[in-house]
Amino acid sequence: MSNAPEPDSDTAVEPAFPGPNDAERPKLERTVGDSQCGDPAFGERLSGGEEDADVLVSVGAPAAVAEAGAAPSAGSTPAAPTTSHSAGLTPFERVIPTWTDATVRRAADAIGGPLGRHALVGRSPILTPLRVALLMAILFLIFGWLAKSPCIQQTGGPNGTQVLDSSGNRQWITGCYNDIVPTYQINGLASSDFPYAPHYADDGTALEPIKYPVVVASFMWAVSQATNGYQALADSSGLLPKSLDVAVYFTLGAIALALLYLWAVASTLKISRRRPWDVAIMCLSPLLVVQAFSNWDIIPVALLAAAMLAWSRSRPLVAGVLLGVAIAAKLYPVLLLLALFILCFRAGKLRSWVVTATAAVITFAVINVPVALSYPDAWREFFVANIDRKDGSTSWYSIYSDWSGFNIFNPELATGQAPTALNAVSALLFLAACIGIGWLGLSAARRPRVAQLMFLVVAAFLLTSKLWNPQFSLWLLPLVVLALPRWRIALLWQLSEAAMWFLLMLSYATKGSDGNRYALLPQYPFQVMALIRDVLVIMMVVMVVREILRPASDLVRQAGDDDPTGGVLANAPDTRTMVSLPSMFRGWAARRARAAGARDPLDAEQDFPNSTEPGWDGQTVAVMTAATPEAMGPSMSRGEKFEYVGYEMAPEQNQLTCRYRLDGRDFTEVVVFPGGGDWTHPAVAEAARLVFLLTAVSYYKASAPPIIDLGKTAITDNERAFLYEFFVEGLGEFAFRNNPPLDLSDVRIVAPALERTRPVGFTPRDRTPLLPFGGGVDSIVSVEIIKPLAPGASLFVVNRPGDTFEAIEKPALVTGLPVVRAERLLDEQILRSRELGFFNGHVPVTGIISAIGVMAATLGGHDAVVMSNEWSASVGTVEVDGKSINHQYSKSESFEAGFRSLIADAIGGEPDYFSLLRPYTELWIARNFASLEQYFPTFRSCNRSFHIDKAHRLDHWCGVCDKCCFIDLILSPFVDATVLRRVFDAGHLDRQEPLDNPILLPKFRTLLGLSPDTKPWECVGDIHECQVATRIAVSRPDRAGSPILQALVAEMGEGADEMAPDSLLSPVGRHFIPERYAPADLLR
Incomplete structure (x- = not known):
C-alpha cells in the first residue's frame, strides 16, 4: 500500500516523549481519553461522498513544539516540531533519551536522574550533541586501543633486538588478537612497493598476496608508508620514541581508523536529526572496544555512513560516489543499492536511484580497473579467497556441523577447492531473505524507512553468510542507531558480541607441554554465545519488521520525521505497492473462521x-x-x-x-x-x-x-x-x-x-x-x-x-x-x-x-x-x-x-x-x-x-x-x-x-x-x-x-x-x- 498507518487509531503505542516521573511532569491543557470516533462514512463512496472522519494518511509531517525544557504529562506527548531538512532544529525539538527510553532513564539515576522539566536544553555553545558524542566515541576508542595494546608489547630478541612478546598465550588470554599486526608482516607491507605487487622475504621466498579490496589495501599501504616516515624521523631527530615497525604501524592505523569512526559518528548523528543522542549507542559501545581495531572494517562503515548522509540530504550523485568508494573497500555496502531500489521503485523515484547506482558503479570501476589491469592475479585474490573459504567458526553452519557430527557444509576439500554446497546454501538463503525483504518493502502499509530496510538486508546477509567474522558486526552499529534506537536490545546484543569474542579467544589458548597441549577452553561456550548473538540479532530483525508493519510504534517516526535517511523518499507518495503475505493469510484465515460459523x-x-x-x-x-x-x-x-x-x-x-x-x-x-x-x-x-x-x-x-x-x-x-x-x-x-x-x-x-x-x-x-x-x-x-x-x-x-x-x-x-x-x-x-x-x-x-x-x-x-x-x-x-x-x-x-x-x-x-x-x-x-x-x-x-x-x-x-x-x-x-x-x-x-x-x-x-x-x-x-x-x-x-x-x-x-x-x-x-x-x- 501506500503510506498506510496503523489501522486502529486506538491502538496503544509507546508515547514519543513520556515524562521522567510524576513529580516532574507538567500538566498539559488537554487530557488524553479514548479516541472520539466518527461514524462509518461509506455510503455512496465517491459520488457525492460521505461525511467521514479524516483520511488518516501519513505525510511524515511534524508534531508541535514543546514548552521549553518541559517533560510531558503522563500519557501525553509533548509537541514536536516542523520537519524541514533545510532548516536547523531548535533545542526543544530534540528527543530527550532520559524521557523516552526506560533503560537510559534507569541508567541516569546514577548521575542524578532524568533531565528535569526546567533544564535549559541545547544552550551550551561548547557541549553540543555532536561534540559530546565525539568525546564519548574517543573515550571508547581509547579503551579499544588499550584492549589491543598487549599484542604490541615487546621483549628482547636475539642479538639485542626487540620482538613482539607473544608468550603465555598473550594474544588469546588478553583478547588482544587482531589481523592488523600479522598482515603487516605476512603481506610485506614494510616495503615501499604497492601492496598488490609481489613481495618477497629476505630469503627470497614469495610472501602471501594481500587479500583485501583495493581501498582497504591502499589504506594499509598508506599507513605502512607513514610508519616508514615516522621511523625515519625518529631515527634522524632522536626526539620521537622509537619502537618496532609493526607497533608503530598498528598505532598509526588505529589513529586513522579512529578518525574514520568519528566521521561515521558525525554522519550518523546528522542523519538522526531529532534524535541526536541515539548515536551514543555506537559511541558507548562494548562492541567498539573489542572490535574497533581487530581489522579494517571501520573504513567501509564510515564510507557507508557518509553515503547515507548524502542520500538523506537528497544528493544522489554524492551518495553514489561515496557508495562506490565504500563498495571498493568492502562489498557489503552494495546492499544499500538493493534497499534503495525497493523504496525508490515503490515511490516512483527510480531516476534518483539510477543516478546513485551509476555513480557508484563508475566510482568502483575507476578505483578497481587500473589495479585489476596492473595486478590481475593479486586483485582477484580477495574474491577467490572469499569463494574458497570454509565456514567461519562463529557461523551457525560451523556450529551445526560441530554439534551434529554431520559435516555436510564443509566436506573434505582439496587445496583450492571451493565449498560449493556451502556457497549455494548460503546464497539461496540470502536470496530468499532478500525476496522477503523486498516484499515487505513493497507491501507494508506505510513505506519503510531507508535505515530499516538497510538494517534488514545487512542482518540477513550476516545471518545467512558462511562467514561472520566478529568484526563484521561493526557493520550493524550505525544501522541499529538509525533503524532501531532502543537501548536495551542494542546493549544486550553488543554485550553478547564482546562475551563471544573473549570466549572465542580463550578457545584458541592452549596449555600443557609441547607434546600434550590442549585448549584452555572448549569451543562450546563461545558457540553457545554465538547462537545467543544470532538470536539477539534475529530479535532486532523482528522488532524492525514489527515497526515497519506498525509504524505508530516506530520511535523515529514518533518524533515527527517521516524518514530522516529518506532524502528524495521522505514524504513522497507511493506509486507501486504489493499485497502482503500476512494480509493474504489473515484474509484467508478470517474467511475460514467465518465459514466455520465462529460467531453470530x-x-x-x-x-x-x-x-x-x-x-x-x-x-x-x-x-x-x-x-x-x-x-x-x-x-x-x-x-x-x-x-x-x-x-x-x-x-x-x-x-x-x-x-x-x-x-x-x-x-x-x-x-x-x-x-x-x-x-x-x-x-x-x-x-x-x-x-x-x-x-x-x-x-x-x-x-x-x-x-x-x-x-x-x-x-x-x-x-x-x-x-x-x-x-x-x-x-x-x-x-x-x-x-x-x-x-x-x-x-x-x-x-x-x-x-x-x-x-x-x-x-x-x-x-x-x-x-x-x-x-x-x-x-x-x-x-x-x-x-x-x-x-x-x-x-x-x-x-x-x-x-x-x-x-x-x-x-x-x-x-x-x-x-x-x-x-x-x-x-x-x-x-x-x-x-x-x-x-x-x-x-x-x-x-x-x-x-x-x-x-x-x-x-x-x-x-x-x-x-x-x-x-x-x-x-x-x-x-x-x-x-x-x-x-x-x-x-x-x-x-x-x-x-x-x-x-x-x-x-x-x-x-x-x-x-x-x-x-x-x-x-x-x-x-x-x-x-x-x-x-x-x-x-x-x-x-x-x-x-x-x-x-x-x-x-x-x-x-x-x-x-x-x-x-x-x-x-x-x-x-x-x-x-x-x-x-x-x-x-x-x-x-x-x-x-x-x-x-x-x-x-x-x-x-x-x-x-x-x-x-x-x-x-x-x-x-x-x-x-x-x-x-x-x-x-x-x-x-x-x-x-x-x-x-x-x-x-x-x-x-x-x-x-x-x-x-x-x-x-x-x-x-x-x-x-x-x-x-x-x-x-x-
Missing part, C-alpha cells in the same frame, strides 16, 4: 467501534456504531486558536502543500494531482486556495477551538459565511457525539477582508466533466446518465497513496471511462489522536474532495465536477433542540449552493459544480440502477470493502452492516430476489441476503424509523423512502413471503403515513444541473 454475524459489527476505516474515496475514516454522545468516551478540553499558515504549489511534483497550526502544533497536508496542466493559470491558484480553506477542517477538529485565524489569507464576506457554516454544520455530528456534546456556535473567524472585482475566468474543454466515483449505486447511475451527453467524461478518484480498492476499480472498468486520480496525504499526527490528546470524529470530507476535484478540473481543463448526491442527503440524521444534525452535510443542497457561489466568485461559471442526482430520491436511483445489470457482479457499497487494513478488507458484501441492509432494501422493489441473493453471495455458507436474515430485523426497523434509535450515522435514505420501498417490495411475488418485510409492514400499520410511490419516483426539489447535462425527465 451481528457480532462482526463489533470489529468496527473506535477503529479506522476507509471512506468512500478510499480514505481512512474513524468508525463508531453507537449513535449516542455517551459512546464517545471521556471528554477533552477545547483548544484556544486554530491558524491557517499558508500553502504552496509545487508544479514539478504536481503537489499542493497546506500548512496549519493548532495551539502551536504544526500540521502539513499534501495533495498530489495528476501530471500535466498549467499550474500558472489564475484559476488553478484560486482552486488551490479553496482546497487550502476546506482541508483545514481535518486539523481544526483536533481540539475545535473557538478562534479560527486565517492570518494573512484574506476572504470575502461570502467566504466567511460559508466557512462558518462549513465548520459548524459540517462538524455538527462530531460536536453532538462528543462527550459531553460541544457547542461550536462560539466559533469566530478572524481574517482580513477581501474585495473581489471579478472572477479570474476559466475556459475549459466542452463536455469533459469529472465524476467523483466510488463504485456504488449512485455514482454508477450518474455515469450512465452522463456518458451519452459527455464524450470527454472521466472518473475522479481520491485515494491514499499507492492504495486502490477493488470495489471502486472493478466497476470503474465496467464504465469504460478513463480515471483521473489524486492522492491525499494527511499529517501523520492525525493518526495519533489518542496519544496526543486530540478529539477525533466525523468531518465533512466530501467538501474537501469537492475542492480537490475543482482543482483537478482546472488543471485538466474539465468543464464540470459532477457529484452524485441525492435529494435525501439534505435530510438531517437527528434533530436536537430544534436543530437538525446531518451526517451528510457536505452532500447536502446547502453545501452545494454555498460551494458553487465560492467557485463563481473566485473563478467564474466554469468549472461548474453540481450534483446530477440532486432532484432524485434513492427510489428513483434504485429503479434506474436495476436496468444496469452489467454492474451487478462488481458494484459494492459495503463498509468492509473499504477497510484500511487489507487483511480485514472484504472482497464481498458483509451482508450485516447498515449499508448492506439499506442497499438490499432500496433495490428489492426493482431487482429480482434471486438476483439480489447472488449479489450478496448468499450461496456461501456464511453469507445471507440481508432481507433473508431475521437477526437483522432491528436494523431494518431503524432504517424505517420504527425504532427509538436515531437514523443510522450512515449515508442511507430517508425513512419515507425506506417505508415506500418496503411496501413496494412486499407486493412482489418473489418477496411476498419475506418474514422481515411482513413484520415491517405490519408494524407500520394501515394508519401510517403512506406516501404515494409515484411521488418518490419522480424528480423532487431544487437542483443546479445545467441544461447540457440534464437527464431527460428534467427536460420534459
Whole structure:
C-alpha cells in the first residue's frame, strides 16, 4: 500500500516523549481519553461522498513544539516540531533519551536522574550533541586501543633486538588478537612497493598476496608508508620514541581508523536529526572496544555512513560516489543499492536511484580497473579467497556441523577447492531473505524507512553468510542507531558480541607441554554465545519488521520525521505497492473462521467501534456504531486558536502543500494531482486556495477551538459565511457525539477582508466533466446518465497513496471511462489522536474532495465536477433542540449552493459544480440502477470493502452492516430476489441476503424509523423512502413471503403515513444541473 498507518487509531503505542516521573511532569491543557470516533462514512463512496472522519494518511509531517525544557504529562506527548531538512532544529525539538527510553532513564539515576522539566536544553555553545558524542566515541576508542595494546608489547630478541612478546598465550588470554599486526608482516607491507605487487622475504621466498579490496589495501599501504616516515624521523631527530615497525604501524592505523569512526559518528548523528543522542549507542559501545581495531572494517562503515548522509540530504550523485568508494573497500555496502531500489521503485523515484547506482558503479570501476589491469592475479585474490573459504567458526553452519557430527557444509576439500554446497546454501538463503525483504518493502502499509530496510538486508546477509567474522558486526552499529534506537536490545546484543569474542579467544589458548597441549577452553561456550548473538540479532530483525508493519510504534517516526535517511523518499507518495503475505493469510484465515460459523454475524459489527476505516474515496475514516454522545468516551478540553499558515504549489511534483497550526502544533497536508496542466493559470491558484480553506477542517477538529485565524489569507464576506457554516454544520455530528456534546456556535473567524472585482475566468474543454466515483449505486447511475451527453467524461478518484480498492476499480472498468486520480496525504499526527490528546470524529470530507476535484478540473481543463448526491442527503440524521444534525452535510443542497457561489466568485461559471442526482430520491436511483445489470457482479457499497487494513478488507458484501441492509432494501422493489441473493453471495455458507436474515430485523426497523434509535450515522435514505420501498417490495411475488418485510409492514400499520410511490419516483426539489447535462425527465 501506500503510506498506510496503523489501522486502529486506538491502538496503544509507546508515547514519543513520556515524562521522567510524576513529580516532574507538567500538566498539559488537554487530557488524553479514548479516541472520539466518527461514524462509518461509506455510503455512496465517491459520488457525492460521505461525511467521514479524516483520511488518516501519513505525510511524515511534524508534531508541535514543546514548552521549553518541559517533560510531558503522563500519557501525553509533548509537541514536536516542523520537519524541514533545510532548516536547523531548535533545542526543544530534540528527543530527550532520559524521557523516552526506560533503560537510559534507569541508567541516569546514577548521575542524578532524568533531565528535569526546567533544564535549559541545547544552550551550551561548547557541549553540543555532536561534540559530546565525539568525546564519548574517543573515550571508547581509547579503551579499544588499550584492549589491543598487549599484542604490541615487546621483549628482547636475539642479538639485542626487540620482538613482539607473544608468550603465555598473550594474544588469546588478553583478547588482544587482531589481523592488523600479522598482515603487516605476512603481506610485506614494510616495503615501499604497492601492496598488490609481489613481495618477497629476505630469503627470497614469495610472501602471501594481500587479500583485501583495493581501498582497504591502499589504506594499509598508506599507513605502512607513514610508519616508514615516522621511523625515519625518529631515527634522524632522536626526539620521537622509537619502537618496532609493526607497533608503530598498528598505532598509526588505529589513529586513522579512529578518525574514520568519528566521521561515521558525525554522519550518523546528522542523519538522526531529532534524535541526536541515539548515536551514543555506537559511541558507548562494548562492541567498539573489542572490535574497533581487530581489522579494517571501520573504513567501509564510515564510507557507508557518509553515503547515507548524502542520500538523506537528497544528493544522489554524492551518495553514489561515496557508495562506490565504500563498495571498493568492502562489498557489503552494495546492499544499500538493493534497499534503495525497493523504496525508490515503490515511490516512483527510480531516476534518483539510477543516478546513485551509476555513480557508484563508475566510482568502483575507476578505483578497481587500473589495479585489476596492473595486478590481475593479486586483485582477484580477495574474491577467490572469499569463494574458497570454509565456514567461519562463529557461523551457525560451523556450529551445526560441530554439534551434529554431520559435516555436510564443509566436506573434505582439496587445496583450492571451493565449498560449493556451502556457497549455494548460503546464497539461496540470502536470496530468499532478500525476496522477503523486498516484499515487505513493497507491501507494508506505510513505506519503510531507508535505515530499516538497510538494517534488514545487512542482518540477513550476516545471518545467512558462511562467514561472520566478529568484526563484521561493526557493520550493524550505525544501522541499529538509525533503524532501531532502543537501548536495551542494542546493549544486550553488543554485550553478547564482546562475551563471544573473549570466549572465542580463550578457545584458541592452549596449555600443557609441547607434546600434550590442549585448549584452555572448549569451543562450546563461545558457540553457545554465538547462537545467543544470532538470536539477539534475529530479535532486532523482528522488532524492525514489527515497526515497519506498525509504524505508530516506530520511535523515529514518533518524533515527527517521516524518514530522516529518506532524502528524495521522505514524504513522497507511493506509486507501486504489493499485497502482503500476512494480509493474504489473515484474509484467508478470517474467511475460514467465518465459514466455520465462529460467531453470530451481528457480532462482526463489533470489529468496527473506535477503529479506522476507509471512506468512500478510499480514505481512512474513524468508525463508531453507537449513535449516542455517551459512546464517545471521556471528554477533552477545547483548544484556544486554530491558524491557517499558508500553502504552496509545487508544479514539478504536481503537489499542493497546506500548512496549519493548532495551539502551536504544526500540521502539513499534501495533495498530489495528476501530471500535466498549467499550474500558472489564475484559476488553478484560486482552486488551490479553496482546497487550502476546506482541508483545514481535518486539523481544526483536533481540539475545535473557538478562534479560527486565517492570518494573512484574506476572504470575502461570502467566504466567511460559508466557512462558518462549513465548520459548524459540517462538524455538527462530531460536536453532538462528543462527550459531553460541544457547542461550536462560539466559533469566530478572524481574517482580513477581501474585495473581489471579478472572477479570474476559466475556459475549459466542452463536455469533459469529472465524476467523483466510488463504485456504488449512485455514482454508477450518474455515469450512465452522463456518458451519452459527455464524450470527454472521466472518473475522479481520491485515494491514499499507492492504495486502490477493488470495489471502486472493478466497476470503474465496467464504465469504460478513463480515471483521473489524486492522492491525499494527511499529517501523520492525525493518526495519533489518542496519544496526543486530540478529539477525533466525523468531518465533512466530501467538501474537501469537492475542492480537490475543482482543482483537478482546472488543471485538466474539465468543464464540470459532477457529484452524485441525492435529494435525501439534505435530510438531517437527528434533530436536537430544534436543530437538525446531518451526517451528510457536505452532500447536502446547502453545501452545494454555498460551494458553487465560492467557485463563481473566485473563478467564474466554469468549472461548474453540481450534483446530477440532486432532484432524485434513492427510489428513483434504485429503479434506474436495476436496468444496469452489467454492474451487478462488481458494484459494492459495503463498509468492509473499504477497510484500511487489507487483511480485514472484504472482497464481498458483509451482508450485516447498515449499508448492506439499506442497499438490499432500496433495490428489492426493482431487482429480482434471486438476483439480489447472488449479489450478496448468499450461496456461501456464511453469507445471507440481508432481507433473508431475521437477526437483522432491528436494523431494518431503524432504517424505517420504527425504532427509538436515531437514523443510522450512515449515508442511507430517508425513512419515507425506506417505508415506500418496503411496501413496494412486499407486493412482489418473489418477496411476498419475506418474514422481515411482513413484520415491517405490519408494524407500520394501515394508519401510517403512506406516501404515494409515484411521488418518490419522480424528480423532487431544487437542483443546479445545467441544461447540457440534464437527464431527460428534467427536460420534459
